[in-house]
Amino acid sequence: MTGDTGTNAGPGSGPVRGRGILEVPGIRLGHADESSPSRLTGLSVVLPPPGSTVGVDVRGGGPATRETDVIAPGTHSYGADAIVLTGGSALGLSAVGGVVDTLAEAGLGFPAPGLSETVVPIVPAAAIYDLGRGDGTVAPPTPAEGALAARAALSEAAVEVRGCLGAGTGARSGFQSLRSGLGSFAIRLPGGVTVAALVAANSLGTIGTPAGGLWLDPLLRSLHLDLPSVHDLPAAPVPDPETAAKNTTIAVVATDARLDPAQVTRMASGAHAGIARAVQPSHTLYDGDTVFGISTGSRTLPSDFGAADRELVSITAAAADALSLAILDAHAAAVPVDAEWRQPSALSEIAPDFTSAFTKL
Template identity: 80%
Template sequence: MTPGAARRPGWDACSGPVRGRGILEIPGMRLGHAGELTDARLTGITTVLPPPGSTIGVDVRGGGPATRETDVIAPGTHSYGADAIVLTGGSAFGLGAVSGVVDTLAEAGLGFPAPGLADTVIPLVPAAAIYDLGRGDGSLAPPQPDEGTQATRAALSGRTGEVRGSIGAGTGARSGFQTLRGGLGSFAVRLPSGTTVAALVAANSLGTIGTPSGGLWLDPLLRSVGLDLPTVHGLPAAPSPGSGSSAKNTTIAIIATDARLDPAQTTRMASGAHAGISRAVQPSHTLFDGDTVFGIATGAQDLPTNRDAATRELVMISAAAADALSLAILDAHASATPVDGAWGQPPTLSEIAPDFSSEFTAL
């Protein structure tokens, strides 16, 4: 937060947006990545392990989702939760890599006890995929089960994983009708109550983060939260209709909070976060996007006992989820790794707006 900058009503000196460690600002969260960033293959997979006992939710809004086991975490199911949540590249092919995640968790003894089978567990692993097929040498090379295993072992190791850049599920991400490199991004928001809400996103939208004039759709949000950053100019314009632009996209995200929420409230948090996509990217939730947001509530912070106060806190959590996801989408673009021009990839935000990206990533 820029010293002396305006803050949103209700925020004090200890609350507001925090880039920091992103989703790892939520105690107990673990994650790991695998994939490849080469001129031949740009794709990857990210495994996120919520703390035991977390409640889980999901809201799928895009017109072309590639998902796995989202029904089993909907309110009204048995509410076991999830042993991991996976974000992956490779579209429907990439969902096959989740088998490596499941097998690795089962070997570690993590999963739902299998009725009638002693010492057997069934890991529940909801997942969503972005479309990044062919981003490299044009061949079909989605994430594989062994990469799912690698990402999961990294998460299980307890070592702090990276939360942003051209890694994991964000390795091959693009946005704006394939005109700009996306990536993996993460941002947190602290509420005055002490509750933290954080987002992790693979930003791969059909829509663009840039306005027709080349600025950012998120400029009003950045000003409202007191982030005084250099102006962005010259973002690529979206191609005109019928130009042949490839519609191969999706924004997938995880919203986590340390608040104690039930499955319905966790799902509502995920639902509210979709506003963060709409604010950062236009158009969003199109027929060609599979926009999916998972929710995780770890339960470390109780809601107020007073019903009115608890309701207000839930509203603030939902609003913070949208802010965190908007900022995480911008973070994904600012953190993308530039590559050699010979790779034939679009530019990154840091190449177009180096001053902005430098100050944003230094937050």
């Protein structure tokens, strides 16, 4: 089913790299980070439009998360004022405090009962493990950087959606053998609905097969993407205690379709298939794989029950496709650096023809 989102596309439908998650109208994004030989970390703040519904699905064995319970179906269902993807493992979650304070100053949050002019921002978050990347110093994102990223998102200024920035600044994959980053991709369905993903791809697993190709080759072919072949991805090294517990893929999938909390949670759940297709192994004991879902609600589902169910299946399948492509995008957009930075190779150094063609999509 997942490949059909592109194969049967009508005019204007199919995969769209473009502005990634910002292809969903109303979504805002801001980053704060440091990218230097001494420190590689950051965070990204996603602001849903007011009235959006949200959900989350946590699958990895080692998650570092905040306020995921409050957006589960059956809870208050207020939604979320922002969703944060951050570096720094559990230490990086403290940066969310800066996001909360900034949103509260802007008047964004749940109205505090009985307290006029007081709001409580609801900000779920998840973190990747990038501690020590750089010179080995433990320097996770700070509340000040959280505030900076939130202000950037609130400003609605033009912002990059991919590369070694934000939550993906220090990302690596394949037992830390390949440089990664932040990636984003969208899928437009034949009926006009847009589904998109933003990911900080920092997986234990590798995007490359033992033969040196891509696990995602079948998906790329099914979407009729004319790209050069990849043959020379390095084999993943044997994991050791120094590399095996420094991982996690965290993502936001968003759509302009109107979904209720259970449906948007189903979209987030289904999107995990996109991680499993893009990297192997996935969802390991050492990954904290977490996917948030956002429905902005500007497009209603069909009124007929059966047609609405079919559309929901297509949306969920597209979320998996978009997340798979976003993970590949995170690697394609990773920037090579000098040896003094002590970073692994980037995909653009190993497969330049493929990377060049992919980034032009």
